[in-house]
Structures are given as structure tokens and as C-alpha cells.
Amino acid sequence: MKRAILAGFIVVPAMSAAEREPTGGARPSAVEGNRGPAYVTNRAPLAPSAFVKLPLGSIQPRGWLRHQLELEANGMTGRLPEISKWCKFENSAWASADGQGQFGWEELPYWLKGYGDLGYVLADEKIIKESRKWIDAVLSSQEPDGFFGPRTNKTGLEGKPDLWPHMVMLNVLQSFYEFSGDERVLPFMTKYLRWLNSRPGEDFSRGYWPRIRFGDTIETAHWLYNRTGESFLLDLARKIHDNMENWTSGVHNWHNVNIAQGFREPGVYYLQAGDEKFLRAAERNYQTVMGLYGQFPGGGFAGDENCRPGYTDPRQGFETCGIVEFMHSFEMLTKISGNPVWSDRCEELAFNSLPAALTPDWKGLHYLTCANQAALDKTNHAPAIDNGGTMFSYSPFEVYRCCQHNVSHGWPYYAEELWLATPDGGLCASLYAASDVTARVGDGSTVTVSEETDYPFSDTITLRVAAGRPVRFPLRLRIPRWCQKPEAKINGKSVALKGGPSAYAVLGRTWKDGDVVTLRLPMRIAVRTWAKNHNAVSVDYGPLTFSLKIGEKWIRYGGTDQWPEWEVHPTTAWNYGLVLNKEEPARSFRIVRPTPHPSRSGERAMRDSGPAPLPGGAGAGSIGGTPGSHVAGPGDANPFTLETVPVALRAKAKKIPAWKLDGHGLVGQLQDSPVKSDERTETVTLIPMGAARLRISMFPVIGSVSNARE
Ligand SMILES: [Zn+2]
DSSP states (O other), X not given: OXXXXXXXXXXXXXXXXXXXXXXXXXXXXXXXXXXXXXXXXXXXXXXXXXSEEOOTTSEEEOHHHHXXXXXXHHSHHHHGGGTXXXXXXXXXXXXXXXXXXXXXXXXXXXXXXHHHHHHHHHTOHHHHHHHHHHHHHHHTOOOTTSOOSOGGGGGTBTTBOOOHHHHHHHHXXXXXXXXXXXXXXXXXXXXXXXXXXXXXXXXXXXXXHHHXXXXXXXXXXXXXXXXXXXXXXXXXXXXXXXXXXXXTTOOOXXXXXXXXXXXXXXXXXXXXXXXXXXXXXXXXXXXXXXXXXXXXXXXXOOBSSBOOTTOOSTTSEEEHHHHHHHHHHHHHHHHHHOOTHHHHHHHHHHHHTTGGGBOTTSSOBOSEEESXXXXXXXXXXXXXXXXXXXXXXXXXXXXXXXXXXXXXXXXXXXXXXXXXXXXXXXXXXXXXXXXXXXXXXXXXXXXXXXXXXXXXXXXXXXXXXXXXXXXXXXXXXXXXXXXXXOEEXXXXXXXXXXXXXXXXXXXXXXXXXXXXXXXXXXXXXXXXXXXXXXXXXXXXXXXXXXXXXXXXXXXXXXXXXXXXXXXXXXXXXXXXXXXXXXXXXXXXXXXXXXXXXXXXXXXXXXXXXXXXXXXXXXXXXXXXXXXXXXXXXXXXXXXXXXXXXXXXXXXXXXEOTTOOBOTTSSBOOOOOSSBOOOSOOEEEEXXXXXXXXSEEOSBOBBOOTTTOBO
């Protein structure tokens, strides 16, 4: 590994597999079995992972992320049994010891996977207890041969097993074990995976979902192998890899969730195969999909339900299941590869797409989130989007049955990956958010690092170390791909920090109680031009992409007072092209931040009132401290609403009168930029894309008289 040593810093470029230190090199020697000094790491012959997940409960999310998790706990995920028949304990086949009953497919495990982890990251006793009830039932349902849960799945595919729902339940059990150490879990999983290993190879190539998603169980087999050392688990993983969808040779299935979940499989199998071609295959799959269908901002791709040739523009949608599964894939690949670009990709989706998939109060979601989406109505948009029926409006009900359950793991998994252990006894700040992490480091001492930040709404991150005694360990800080000039101080003293973006800065020193690291990741405005989408542009500031602020009119069309269904319609124009500074497009924007509102109670009242019709539309009112606006500080509130965004941009724009909704009710197709407009120049406000539920994130560029097109 090439390292530049800079005054106490080592700047490490993105690690390639070949550069990583082998087991027993610079890694601390194992003290018990496969354990390093602190945490379970990969057991030989698996290749070492660059980073290691910390035990659940090690990280306490704070700030806006905690607020999102609390909204989730008080909203759909926390209360889903009220409205989902798949989450009712009484008659669920997942809750019965003999596996008889109803609703034994993916929905319950989808929900429980995030629900349990939500309890663990929030230390919410009620959720932990409730999820434990389900897990106890599952653990009591094992047959002598090792199969468990709903018996219908044993013959679900024309008499052969449908193995997909069990993949998700295994993830539930992994988290439960990481949290509780319950001694029933490992023997139970071993017995089931022995049964799985007894199945013929064709069982892993059967069925639409199982065949494509079986990489999930390779990860599970490795997880269990690292804890038990049972070698049959590696045989099983190989057998799955050899028989399932061949993701190593490319992308052969174009279902959005299948891609988001399946593309990573070679990257996971790389740990066992030890050949870098597998890691490269995961990256190539990502590039293939994004090169064709990810040609707009937000971090997702056009897959509404499937990717379709010719449907690549920003009015195509990405399913909420796709958002959370893609994020999970990126989190896994960060740990495996040590390449920080996966964390950048995760943040892009988390900040810019996930919040807009949900109502601000987490009591409804929609199926499809698009980069350009000027109305969230319940009408059918097919065939302009692949799926027929209601796809855009917000509902908590089974109209969005998979997403309704599966959205649960998005933020909890994210919160679990903020900090990672490193195999050399250190800590890595992988995804930035306010949090406290308590972990064993160096010689085994326990330290707590408190991270104070409003990131991504501010560029400064303060880390305070609490340690019982001085301890030497490396602290790795991810430098995002967009950050050219990171700055750092230790205890107020600047430390030279060279090295480009997409790297980990390593602070190797003896840390003592009270040490403070201040990291600044200066953000700049950047204009991206999308050559494959008519030279339209999008605007970034650090990891945030910005959308036109469009006034929202929320119209309830169904549901109950507790669980309303909403359409959202625009109250202001959305058909703007941007007037850009030709020489330096990034100079076309002015950053504005709210001044704190004197009445914090007012902002809380708004926060609690959910998506009631918001007064004032998209005027310039809510940014800049206009009286009557309820502008929140970002630290503890929901930054993902029109009225509470902590940062915005002002831009010059002109309306394009011919740009309208098309016959299918979608934003009209983009035309080649630059485009012509005879309208007057106006000042418009752009807000973070994640807060913009109605959104124009891909803008035509207004041209001069000589070069513009109609
Ligand atoms: Zn879904």
C-alpha cells in the first residue's frame, strides 16, 4: 500500500484488494480463534475485509439521523402491525411453531429485518421486546431436518422449495445475534444451512427471486463461518455461487430490486474466491447499470419496475425497495473492499432519494421516486413508467406491499455503518452523522468518540475522544470524492493533510481523554452536465444535490385520520431552465442558510403536524428567516421538508412555456440544451433534493439567442 506520511497523518488511497495487508501482517495477532483483539473478523481462508461491522449497540445515532429513526419508530415501521395483515402475530405462519398459518412469504421478514434493527439502534425496549416475540417464534419452529418457518415455502415452487423468504429471515437472526448473543441462534442457523447444503444445486438456480438474490445467503454463510468455523458453510457458499444467477459475467436481469441487491454478489464471493476479478465484477455491474439507466442525480437508476431500453430520462422512477437495497449493497462493499466510493454512493442515495420516498412524518411512502417528478398523483402512468396503477402518491397501505415492509432497514442499517472497526485495532468514520461510538481499540481499551456535526448540512465534524487511559490506535476518516481540500486540527492545532478525495486519512497516534479532532470537508457547488440526457444539468453542494423548490399542496384522498393517503400537487411553476454563468457555471448560485427562528416551539409544532398543507407555497419565504417561517436548525429536526431545509441555493432561471406535463402525467421529456426562452429572468430557490417531494433536479440550460433550441 502506498502511503504518504504527513505530520502524523497517513493518507491511504482507496485500498485495492491486492494492497491490503494479509492476515498476520500488520494486523494485530488473533487472541482467540478468528477474533482479532476486539471483533469477529474473517476466518481463513476467507480474505480479510477492509473494515469490520461493530456489534449492534456500539453506535448511538444523534441529530437529524436519530430524528429520522424516531419518526420511523413512531411511523410506519414502528406501527406497521396496525395496518399490515402480514405483520399480525395471531395467524402468521412465521409465528407458529409448526409453520402453519398465513402470510408466510417475504413481507414479515422484510419488516422484521428493519424493525428489530430499529429497536437495537434506538435502544427502544418496546421494539426490542416486540421483535423478540417474533424471533422466539421463528426459533421454535425448526423441523428435525433443519428447515424452519412457514412450511408452504418448502414446496413453494412447483413442489420445490422457495428459498427467498428465508434469506431475509436469516438477516433478522444475524442482527438479533449480534445484539443479544443469544445462544440458540448459531446452532439454529447451522442446522438450517446444513439442510440447505443438502439440497441439489438446481435448488439455487430455481425461481425468479431466489436465483437472482442468493448472494444474500453467501454473506450469511460467511457470517456464520466466521463464528463457528464449520467448513461445510464454505462448500455451501460455493455451491450457491456456482448455481445462482451469474453476476460475475455481467447484468442479465433488469428488475430494479434484483439489480440493487444482486449486483454485489461477486463482491461478496470475492472474500472466498480471493480473486480480484470478482470485486471488479461488482464495480462493472454498477457501472453498466448506472451508465445506461443512472443518468440523473440522486444515486438511483431508472427501474420502474424494470429497466427498459429507451426509458432512461429523469422522469423514470426508482423503487423504494431499490433505494434501501442499493444502500445496503454499498455498505457491504465498503467493508469488503475498503473503497470509500461505495460510501459516497450510499450517501448520495440516503440524502437525496430516501427521504423523498416517504412523507415527512414517516406515515406513508410511495413506490417510485424520480429525479424530475412534478406531481405525486394516484393515477396510472403506464406505459410511460413500467408499472401500471398507483405508484407516485403516498400511502402506508399494501398498494406498495413490498416497499411498505422493506423500507424498514434503510436508516437503521445506515446508522449501524457510521463507524466501522479496522482490522488493525482502529476505528473508521465511514458515513458521517452525529453519533457516539463506543468500541474497543488498540490494546483492547474501550474508548468513546462523540461525533458532533450537522453533516451533510454543514462541512465541519468534531470528534471528541473519551478514554479511561491513553491508547494508541489509528483513526481513519473518509475523505469524500467531492472534497478537494480537507482540513483537520487536533486539539486546535492544524495538521497538514494532503491527498486527494476518495481516500481515508489515517490519524495514528496515542489518543487521550479529551482529545478533539476537528475535520472540515469544504463543500463547493458543482454543476454536472448529463451528456446522455440532452445535456441537462444538475447542481451539487458536497454530497447534496439540489432541486427546484416547488410549492406543495397535499390532498388527502384515502386512508384514515391516523393513516392518511396523500396526493401532492404543485402550487408553483416547475418548468424552469437555469441561466448559467457560461465560463464558470458553479458561480451561478448563491448559498443561503436560515437564520434561527426565535420560537423553537413553533418549529416543533410544525414538525409534529406531519404533511399538512404547507402555507405559502414555494415563494422565497421560508429561507432567509422571513417572519412566520418555521425554519429549524438542522441538529435535531427533520431537515427533509420544504420549510425546514437548513441550506438552499438561489439561482437565475427562465420559464420554458412549452415544457409541460405530457399525456401520461409525467414531466415532459427533456430536449437538448441549451434551450430557448423568451421569458423574463427570475430568481428561484433550489433546496436539497431529499426534501423536495416535488422535484426538478435535472434542468435544461437556457441558451443565448445564437445557440438556443426551441
Ligand atoms: Zn418495493
